[in-house]
Amino acid sequence: MKPIKKDLIHPIPGSRWNHILSGVVGDKLAMLALIIFVFYCLIALLAPLVAPYDVSDPAFMDLMNSEIPPSWISGNSQFLLGTDAQGRDLLSVILYGTRLSLTIGICAVLIQVTLGICIGLVAGYLGGRIDNFLMRCADIQLSFSNMMVAIVFLAIFQSLFGMARYQQLAMIILILVIGLTEWPLFARTIRASVLAEKQQEYVDAARVMGISSKRIMFRHILPNTLSPILVIFTVQIANAIVAEAALSFLGLGMPATEPSLGSLISEGFAYMFAGSWWICVIPSITLIILILAMNLLGDWLRDHLNPRAYKD
Amino acid sequence: MLIFLLRRLLQACFVMIIISVISFSIQDKLGDPVQQMVGMTVSPEERNQLRNELGLNDGFLVQYWRFAKGAVHGDLGTSYYYKEPALDVILEKLPATLELAFCAILIVILIATPCGVLAAIKPKHILSRLLMLISSIGLSVPIFIVAILMVYIFSIELNIAPSFGRGQTTEFFGFWESGLFNKDGLSHLLLPSLSLSIALMPIFVRLIRAEMMDVLQSEYIRFAWSKGLSARRIYFIHALKNTMLPVITVGGIQAGTLVAYTILTETIFQWPGMGFLFMDAVSRVDTPLVSAYLIVVGGIFVITNTFVDLIYGLFNPTVRLASHGL
Amino acid sequence: MKKRELAALIDVSFTLNRGERIAIVGESGAGKSILGFSIVNLISKPGYIESGSIKLENKELTTMNLRQLQEVRGKRIAMIFQDPMMTLNPVLTIGNQLVETIRSHTNISYKDARNIAIEKLHNVQIASPEKRFDQYPHELSGGMRQRVIIASVLLLNPDIIIADEPTTALDVTIQAEILQLLLTICQDNGVALVLISHDLGVVSKVAERTLVMYAGHIVEEGPTLEIINDPQHPYTQGLLNALPQMTIPGQRLNQIQGSMPSLAERPSGCAFHPRCPYATQKCKQEQPQFIYSGVSSVACFIIEDMLNEFTDTDKEAL
Ligand SMILES: Nc1ncnc2c1ncn2[C@@H]1O[C@H](COP(=O)(O)OP(=O)(O)OP(=O)(O)O)[C@@H](O)[C@H]1O
Ligand code: SF4
Ligand SMILES: [Mg+2]
Numbered sequence: 001m002k003p004i005k006k007d008l009i010h011p012i013p014g015s016r017w018n019h020i021l022s023g024v025v026g027d028k029l030a031m032l033a034l035i036i037f038v039f040y041c042l043i044a045l046l047a048p049l050v051a052p053y054d055v056s057d058p059a060f061m062d063l064m065n066s067e068i069p070p071s072w073i074s075g076n077s078q079f080l081l082g083t084d085a086q087g088r089d090l091l092s093v094i095l096y097g098t099r100l101s102l103t104i105g106i107c108a109v110l111i112q113v114t115l116g117i118c119i120g121l122v123a124g125y126l127g128g129r130i131d132n133f134l135m136r137c138a139d140i141q142l143s144f145s146n147m148m149v150a151i152v153f154l155a156i157f158q159s160l161f162g163m164a165r166y167q168q169l170a171m172i173i174l175i176l177v178i179g180l181t182e183w184p185l186f187a188r189t190i191r192a193s194v195l196a197e198k199q200q201e202y203v204d205a206a207r208v209m210g211i212s213s214k215r216i217m218f219r220h221i222l223p224n225t226l227s228p229i230l231v232i233f234t235v236q237i238a239n240a241i242v243a244e245a246a247l248s249f250l251g252l253g254m255p256a257t258e259p260s261l262g263s264l265i266s267e268g269f270a271y272m273f274a275g276s277w278w279i280c281v282i283p284s285i286t287l288i289i290l291i292l293a294m295n296l297l298g299d300w301l302r303d304h305l306n307p308r309a310y311k312d
Numbered sequence: 313m314l315i316f317l318l319r320r321l322l323q324a325c326f327v328m329i330i331i332s333v334i335s336f337s338i339q340d341k342l343g344d345p346v347q348q349m350v351g352m353t354v355s356p357e358e359r360n361q362l363r364n365e366l367g368l369n370d371g372f373l374v375q376y377w378r379f380a381k382g383a384v385h386g387d388l389g390t391s392y393y394y395k396e397p398a399l400d401v402i403l404e405k406l407p408a409t410l411e412l413a414f415c416a417i418l419i420v421i422l423i424a425t426p427c428g429v430l431a432a433i434k435p436k437h438i439l440s441r442l443l444m445l446i447s448s449i450g451l452s453v454p455i456f457i458v459a460i461l462m463v464y465i466f467s468i469e470l471n472i473a474p475s476f477g478r479g480q481t482t483e484f485f486g487f488w489e490s491g492l493f494n495k496d497g498l499s500h501l502l503l504p505s506l507s508l509s510i511a512l513m514p515i516f517v518r519l520i521r522a523e524m525m526d527v528l529q530s531e532y533i534r535f536a537w538s539k540g541l542s543a544r545r546i547y548f549i550h551a552l553k554n555t556m557l558p559v560i561t562v563g564g565i566q567a568g569t570l571v572a573y574t575i576l577t578e579t580i581f582q583w584p585g586m587g588f589l590f591m592d593a594v595s596r597v598d599t600p601l602v603s604a605y606l607i608v609v610g611g612i613f614v615i616t617n618t619f620v621d622l623i624y625g626l627f628n629p630t631v632r633l634a635s636h637g638l
Numbered sequence: 639m640k641k642r643e644l645a646a647l648i649d650v651s652f653t654l655n656r657g658e659r660i661a662i663v664g665e666s667g668a669g670k671s672i673l674g675f676s677i678v679n680l681i682s683k684p685g686y687i688e689s690g691s692i693k694l695e696n697k698e699l700t701t702m703n704l705r706q707l708q709e710v711r712g713k714r715i716a717m718i719f720q721d722p723m724m725t726l727n728p729v730l731t732i733g734n735q736l737v738e739t740i741r742s743h744t745n746i747s748y749k750d751a752r753n754i755a756i757e758k759l760h761n762v763q764i765a766s767p768e769k770r771f772d773q774y775p776h777e778l779s780g781g782m783r784q785r786v787i788i789a790s791v792l793l794l795n796p797d798i799i800i801a802d803e804p805t806t807a808l809d810v811t812i813q814a815e816i817l818q819l820l821l822t823i824c825q826d827n828g829v830a831l832v833l834i835s836h837d838l839g840v841v842s843k844v845a846e847r848t849l850v851m852y853a854g855h856i857v858e859e860g861p862t863l864e865i866i867n868d869p870q871h872p873y874t875q876g877l878l879n880a881l882p883q884m885t886i887p888g889q890r891l892n893q894i895q896g897s898m899p900s901l902a903e904r905p906s907g908c909a910f911h912p913r914c915p916y917a918t919q920k921c922k923q924e925q926p927q928f929i930y931s932g933v934s935s936v937a938c939f940i941i942e943d944m945l946n947e948f949t950d951t952d953k954e955a956l
Contacts, residue, residue: 140327143617145568148609151575155594155602156338242454246576249456250591269460269580277464284457292452299448529682531724537680538719539739539790540712543704549738553729629729629774 030300036293044099053092084264084279085271093259094286100260101287104174105241111179112236113229116186121222123187124194135191138184146181147243153177154252167255174253178240185232193225227305231298238294245287261287320621324614331610335603336379388607389600393593398604402586406608407488408478409574409585415492415501416508417570424513425552428520432528432555433547444521447514455511455573459580462503462510473502476582504581508573512566519562524555557628564620571609650856652849654798659824659831661845661862663838663877667898668851670834671720674802677832678711694797713743716791718801718820722783722808726775732759732786733771739793758789762819781812788819792827799824800832805840817844839881842866850874853899853909860934870936872914908939916940 043050082090123134141149157173158166166173245262247253249269254260256267261283268280382388388398427447431440453461467475479500481489492498527533528551536550575587582588586605593601650673654660662670675681677692679699692699694714699707719725727735736755740746746754752771759767762785775783784804791799801820805813821844824831835841841848841862848865850858850873858871869875876894896913899905908926911917918939926937931945 143565143568144613145566145570145572147572148568151572152334152606155590156334158594159338159597159599159602238452246454246456246572250576250579251595265457265460272460272464273468280460281464284460288453288457291454292449295448295452531719531721532727534675534680534682535717535719535725535787536727538678538711538717539742540708540710541738541742542708545738545742550727550730554727557729627729629731630776 027300029296030304033293033296033300036289037297040098040102040290040293043095044102047095047099050095053089082278082282084268085276090279090282093264094261094283097259097261097264097283098286098290100171100254100258101241101244101262101290104171104178104244104260105237107175108178108240108244109233109236111175112182112240113186113233115180115183117190117222117229119183120187120190121194124191124198131191134187138187141181142184146178147246149181150177150243150247151250151252154247158252167257170254170258174244174247178243178247182236182239185236186229189228189232190225193228197225231302231305234294234301235298238291238298241287241294242291320618324618327614328607328610331606332380332383333376335606336376338599338603338606383607388604391593391598391601391604393596393598393601398600399608401601402589402604402608404489405584405586405589407490408583409578409587411490411492412501412504412508412577412583412585413570413574415505416512419505419509420512420516423509424516424520428517429524429547429552429555431517431521432524435525443517447517450510450514451518455507456576456580458510459504459507459577462507463580466503473499475503478584504577504583507580508570508577511573512570515566516559516563519559520555523558524551527551527554530554553627557624560620560624560627564617564624567613567616567620571613650851650854652856652859654830654832656797657824657828657830658847659821659833659845660847660849661833661835661841662849662851663835663841664851665836665877665898667853667900668836669854670836670851671802673851674717674800674832674834677800678715678717679707680711680717709743712739712796713794714796715798715800716794716796718784718787718791718799718804720803720806722780722787725787726783728775731772731774732778736771736786736790736793739790743794754793755789758792759786761792761823762786762789764789780808781816784808784812784816785819788816788823792823795827796829798830798832800834802834803836804833806836813840820844837881838866838877850877853904854901855909855937857910857938858934858936859928864933868933870931870934870941871938872916872940873910876913908937 048054084090084093119134119138123131154173154177157169157177161169241261244253244260245265248260248262249266251266254263256263259267264283265280265287268276268278268283272280386399390396391398391401394401427443430437431443434440463475466472477500478497480494480496482493482497483489490497492501533546533551536546541550571587574585575590577583578585578587579591586608590602590605592598593605650669652660662673664670672681672685676687676690677699679687679692679702681687687700690700694710697710699710702710726732733752733755736758737748737751740751740754741748756767756771759770764770764782764785770778770782770786775786778786788804799820804820805816808816817840820831820833823829831844833841833845838848845862848858848860848862849856850865850871852873858865858869858874865874866878869878873894880894894913899909899912905912905922907923908914908917908921911921914921921939924939926939926942928935928937929942929945930936931941
């Protein structure tokens with residue numbers, strides 16, 4: 001009795017973007033989320049230009065200035081958001097931290113997407129034993145929480161390289177570990193879409209016309225699975241950023257000398273009991289707003305691209 | 313039933329082998345027991361002889377076999393820092409972690425179920441909308457920030473509950489240190505378990521709501537209405553039981569997340585549990601302890617999954633038949 | 639995306655007498671199930687009853703609150719659904735689902751309720767009912783489950799049973815058995831039956847009166863036998879022609895051209911006109927009214943015209 005609609009709509013790629021864009025403009029919340037996301041991306045890109053201080057300047061760290069509250073409390077307009085325990089300008093550190101967090105998040109998800117698409121396409125298209133094996137792997141991987149896997153591997157790397165070496169490599173290791181742990185999500189979605197697509201006539205037609213399977217996969221099936229990928233992509237960036245922050249918070253991620261949002265929060269936490277709440281709270285809020293915007297965007301995309309979802 | 317248990321056992325063995333290989337590699341690659349045993353003064357030849365005696369120059373498989381045999385007998389090496397068997401050190405911290413996780417799960421079940429059901433049966437109600445809004449926001453607040461907020465509000469600003477340690481504990485059966493049976497222990501448990509449950513709550517509220525909405529659309533619910541049953545019976549007996557099936561499965565999948573979250577929570581609240589110990593061990597490069605933790609967690613993992621499957625079987629009659637039939 | 643409100647049923651009206659068996663026939667999407675569900679106010683979420691009146695012995699059902707409706711549902715009016723595989727709750731035992739019906743309407747003890755349930759299971763010819771009582775739905779076959787559902791419907795001796803395509807999802811051999819069971823039960827207990835079906839063949843064996851529905855309208859109503867022997871409305875004729883047993887073996891089935899329009903695409907005038915072989919310009923613009931043709935009541939312009947001509951010539955002759 002439910003209206004029968006296709007799971008996934010497959011408009012021609014050009015109109016898909018129009019569809020999304022016109023939808024975003026019509027929805028205030030989605031618009032706001034998009035603006036916030038773009039804003040974060042911009043400040044991350046332009047951090048060296050907009051930050052009031054240069055974080056690589058040795059004079060940047062001045063213990064004389066440590067733990068100054070934000071300007072609206074201290075009245076000191078030199079540091080808009082105050083300073084941290086090492087006397088660094090909090091605003092500048094947060095800008096650079098956001099840049100780092102976003103970079104790690106996006107790069108990690110790019111790895112996930114690449115892996116996920118390849119594995120999903122192969123599994124879905126070839127089917128049979130290979131499919132079975134790959135999906136079993138995905139199940140096992142999913143049943144261990146990726147957070148857990150990441151913690152374990154980072155802990156191992158940290159002991160393997162020693163603290164100093166590890167901190168140099170932290171960013172790459174973080175990207176790799178977060179990137180390698182969540183591919184099953186993408187792989188499963190792609191596989192499901194491929195299986196659905198395989199039933200479609202145009203794939204049969206393409207095969208009858210003697211087009212090779214690689215070509216069918218990349219030219220015919222892939223473009224039509226983009227909608228679900230886009231949804232997961234958005235949400236996964238949020239997840240990757242949270243994962244990075246959590247790992248850094250545990251001391252397994254970015255070092256204090258090159259802090260991401262997570263390491264800033266971790267560092268600030270120690271000073272909260274001394275009354276310097278802003279060192280911890282302001283980066284936390286920065287992180288929450290970013291994640292919230294990404295999740296809202298993801299939710300909205302899911303509803304918008306998938307008409308089967310509940311509307312209430 | 314037998315087949316089911318056998319299959320479980322096989323799966324468990326597989327998982328445990330993977331975990332033990334990883335833990336073994338950690339010990340193998342990271343810890344050099346010789347270095348730990350003797351000082352820098354010993355000559356390379358003597359070291360090599362010692363290595364031979366300890367069997368450290370044997371092949372990987374031989375060494376792994378020895379490690380696995382030890383592990384089966386409960387010998388997971390000796391902690392460098394505590395100078396005690398690693399397993400004992402870990403197990404001593406087990407009650408603290410279990411109590412924390414147990415309380416958090418209890419809070420989640422008690423709060424998420426009614427909230428999810430409400431949001432599903434009255435989706436337009438203002439309370440449901442508020443719930444969904446809160447859970448959307450909650451989904452975006454990482455657990456460590458939740459915990460930090462709890463500390464800041466309830467411990468620093470309001471001074472209601474302590475923010476670190478476990479407080480007073482009572483000993484049971486000679487090994488179980490419990491904080492559940494006295495006021496001090498409970499007040500220490502309050503913030504950590506609340507943070508942990510708040511972090512898990514949004515997932516479950518949303519899941520229960522989505523599943524329940526699906527179930528409410530089904531024909532058997534419509535049939536139940538047509539029989540003239542009361543709304544209460546339909547929602548809480550007919551619908552909820554079916555809703556719980558997928559929720560239990562997801563709950564099982566979240567077991568790993570729970571472990572990761574306990575590590576974060578214990579670190580923030582300095583809760584003397586296994587997660588806290590693990591992070592300590594990592595920073596001290598206490599490899600036997602690290603690998604022992606992995607093995608114990610793997611064991612817990614396997615046990616929880618079996619347990620979840622059993623509960624699932626209790627809720628789902630078709631599972632029972634399948635295992636009878638085979 | 640704009641939402642539109644669409645009417646699934648328009649101007650449908652009929653009466654059901656005590657103990658009478660009527661049938662509602664029509665293709666998929668005609669609105670038969672909606673009609674069945676709206677009798678006990680059970681339309682699923684986006685839909686609702688905008689206007690109209692449904693009366694059970696002068697008691698209005700559409701304005702009742704949930705509590706009053708619960709009194710009627712199950713006890714006065716009971717329903718059998720299309721797919722027995724989906725109708726029983728998979729996680730509750732058969733017995734549980736039977737006993738709860740009894741106990742939610744009466745103050746009978748569990749033990750007595752169990753006895754009633756087992757007796758009814760016996761009545762619907764289920765072998766070893768005590769054993770079945772404790773089983774789960776998935777342990778029963780489709781036909782068996784539909785029997786359980788019929789038993790469940792009989793528990794409180796209702797006045798009306800609404801059966802929404804009770805045999806469509808079953809094997810052909812079991813279909814006949816279930817239908818026969820339904821018929822005897824209604825006859826024995828004096829229960830009125832509303833049988834919803836898209837199969838005129840099924841209907842002819844059970845119902846005394848038949849309503850033919852098309853796109854939310856009733857297009858023809860009359861005694862089943864007359865309708866089958868002498869269909870008036872072009873749609874009814876089409877339905878009958880499409881029946882396999884009415885055609886010579888080997889001949890192609892005479893499907894009606896085209897298909898039922900969806901709610902959003904309902905044509906103006908007589909909704910059947912795009913598919914009707916006799917459609918005229920008038921059919922596209924105006925809605926035909928019900929008239930009595932001598933065999934049945936029909937809403938169709940050609941019948942109306944034929945009758946008018948007939949009476950006109952009659953008049954001239956006089
Ligand atoms: N709850 C509802 N709200 C709005 N529209 C509905 C609802 N349920 C069904 N419809 C629509 O009403 C129309 C009639 O549906 P109905 O189920 O009554 O047809 P039917 O004659 O029973 O068909 P079938 O033989 O397939 O059971 C369909 O177009 C359907 O999409
Ligand atoms: S009214 Fe016209 S279109 Fe409708 S059934 Fe009669 S002849 Fe056909
Ligand atoms: Mg129907």
